[in-house]
Amino acid sequence: MTDTPKLIAPRLPRGFEDRSARDIAAVDAMIARIRAVYERYGFDPVETPLFEYTETLGKFLPDTDRPNAGVFSLQDDDEQWLSLRYDLTAPLARYFAENFESLPKPYRSYRQGYVFRNEKPGPGRFRQFMQFDADTVGAAGPAADAEMCMMMADTMDALGLSGQYVVRVNNRKVLDGVLEGIGLGPADPARSLVVLRAIDKLDRLGDDGVRQLLGKGREDESGDFTKGAELGADAIGKVLAYTGASGQGEDLFGTLRGLVSGNARGEEGVSELEAMAALFAAAGYGPDRIRIDPSVVRGLEYYTGPVFEIELTFEVTNEKGQPVVFGSVGGGGRYDGLVSRFRKDPVPATGFSIGVSRLANALKLTGNLVASDVIGPVVVLVMDREAISDYQQMVAELRNAGIRAEMYLGSSGMNAQMKYANRRNAPAVVIQGSNEREEGVVTIKDMVAGLEAAKAFTDNAEMKAARPAQFSAPRTGLVEAVERVLRADGGAA
RNA sequence: GCCGCCUUAGCUCAGUUGGUUAGAGCGCUAGAUUGUGGAUCUAGAGGUCCUCCGUUCAAUCCGGAGAGGCGGUACCA
Structure with a gap:
């Protein structure tokens, strides 16, 4: 009778963020600057909803009907599964395929919005975060990829980060050539994937850690053991020679061509990198802004050619002054296969994504965020x-x-x-x-x-x-x- | 998912060898000759000592399980 009603603890679900007036103003300013660059490059905005049919996103667990690993999903009243989008690329592919008849081709568009991932959050990793993407769909040549890289660089400049970032560029085909050279590649996709993941950890684990992952495996400091790719010493040497290939220009391309010699796919990849490098040079983007770097792999299978990512070159520390390991704040590449889930004929596409939330977070920690207090009434x-x-x-x-x-x-x-x-x-x-x-x-x-x-x-x-x-x-x-x-x-x- | 550490007021933390009313600083809300922000003074509000089960006359404290947080690692379209 006199019992007070049970109070509900006011708490933010983990991995989600509240944004203050100040945060909103700062991010709005960032978005406006990014948009201005994309507009200047001739891209048009398009917006798709937060939900898509799960099959559109392409994520299903094979052994269950419930699509829930990593995605937030719910079942519609007609029992179809809907999911919150986890990136802005799959929805774009759907939009493009659905409106194929009426869109200009190549189709150049940008879009910005929240995406959702149902996984463990961490510093700089959220379950809802904002991305800002640009894509060119229907253009096959390296010029489209090179344009993406230059636009990423210009965007970072527009955000006031001149000299504090580098766009690193690689080509998946070269890596495939190297893998085929050691007997992996399409012949052994599972082990190839293990190799890719190992290379992706170079920045964190260094050569020695990656060497373990390419061989028997590696035990981390918590005692957890990660199984390796079981490569022989010879093969490991070749992979590390590839990822460690340094320099720019003819030096680098010579080394790469040597590593994939006789492999058609690998040689094609090197040629594409050369073509892109020539475009960067012609447009005045030096290696201080855009650099060819064989250690870039960008995890996933769907990339089919050039891949690129933005790395911040300054150290980020948190509120306690401890250094924070920040992943890339943006990246992308060519994904010629993505639209083919919706259409029979192959549609080449290339694009990239900037992690607005993550970048804002990094800038906040470094004091680079262009934030002024909101003037009150x-x-x-x-x-x-x-x-x-x-x-x-x-x-x-x-x-x-x-x-x-x-x-x-x-x-x-x-x-x-x-x-x-x-x-x-x-x-x-x-x-x-x-x-x-x-x-x-x-x-x-x-x-x-x-x-x-x-x-x-x-x-x-x-x-x-x-x-x-x-x-x-x-x-x-x-x-x-x-x-x-x-x-x-x-x-x- | 796996491993480790942690959980007492909004925050940072004391404390109780198991015993009646659990504390501090900061913060918050207000007051100090109609009527002035910061600093100062005064007062007030604020607690399921993470939850449940067990042991005990008695548990915030001991035991077990669980949840949540942090970190590492794996995964990351």
Whole structure:
């Protein structure tokens, strides 16, 4: 009877984020900059929904009907499975295939939005996060891939990260050539995959760790054992020679051609890399911005040619000052097979994705995020409850003049109202008690100048008595007086 | 998924060798001669000591299981 109802703990599901006004403003600014670059390259926006039929996304567990590994799924009322999209590429493939008749080809589009992954979150890894993609569908040549790389570089520059990133480029065909050279490749897809995964860990485990993974396997510090690819010493040497191939230009291409000599697919890959390198050079993108790097593999099977990723070249530390291992903040490649799930004829495609959330997170930790505090509204204090209609009228006048303004709606005294205005980051407050009302004036306080002036006082009572940074204005001149304060504070930042 | 560590107020943490009313700092909400932000002073709110089961006269504390958090590792379209 008198039991209080059981309270629900207010808690954020793990792997998800709340975003403050400040975060939203910062990410919005990032998005606007990215969009401007994509637009300049001639890409058009397109938006698809958060849900797709699970089969569209291409994820089913073979032995169960429930598609739930890694994806958030639910069953529609007609019993079809729907899933939240886990990237923006599969939905694009669906959209392209479904609207094939009416779209221009090559089809160049960009889109930005949240994607969802139902897996263990970690620092910089969320279960809902934002990506910003661009893709060219229906263009087969390396020029389309090269354009993607250059656009990624330009985007990073536009985000104010000049000199702090590098776009690393490789070609899957070269890697396939190397694998075939040691008897793997299509002949042994399972072990090939183990090799790919091992190479992908080069940055974290180094040559020695990868050597173990290519051989018998590796035991990590928690005692967990990862089975290796069981390659012989000779084969391991070849793989590491490939991933370790350094230099740029003819030096590198010579080495690569030697490693895949006699393998048609591998040689084709080297030629594509050369073609892309020539385009980068012609357009003025040096190896400080875009670099050919054989250690880039980008995990997954669906890439069929060039692959690329953006790496931040500065160290990221968390709030406690510990270094944070940040994966790539963007990447992509050519995926000629993706649309073929929907159409018989093959459709070549290439594209890339920027992890907006992850990048924002990195920039936040390094202080590079272009975030300024959101400027709050002008707050009209409520000094006398009976005079509320007067205050409301002042707010209306300010709003009609295009000024962000509000009347204090709480029930506390003046002190609390000032604290409220402070916390809202209000640039000014409007005060009218009975004294002012009788004289037909209002008191305007400049909150920015006021805070500065208050630092000169050590005694609270003195500060209150001095009432710094405020002035009296005729009631009829309210808007003009407030505008003057806003201009003095720098207006919109 | 596997391995390790952790869980007491919103946050960071004390503490109780098993015993009546579990504490601090910060933060939060307010007050200090109609009426001034920071600093200061005063007061207040805020706890299933992660949950359940067991042992015990008695469990926040001991035992077991579970959940959650953190880290590593695997996977990552």
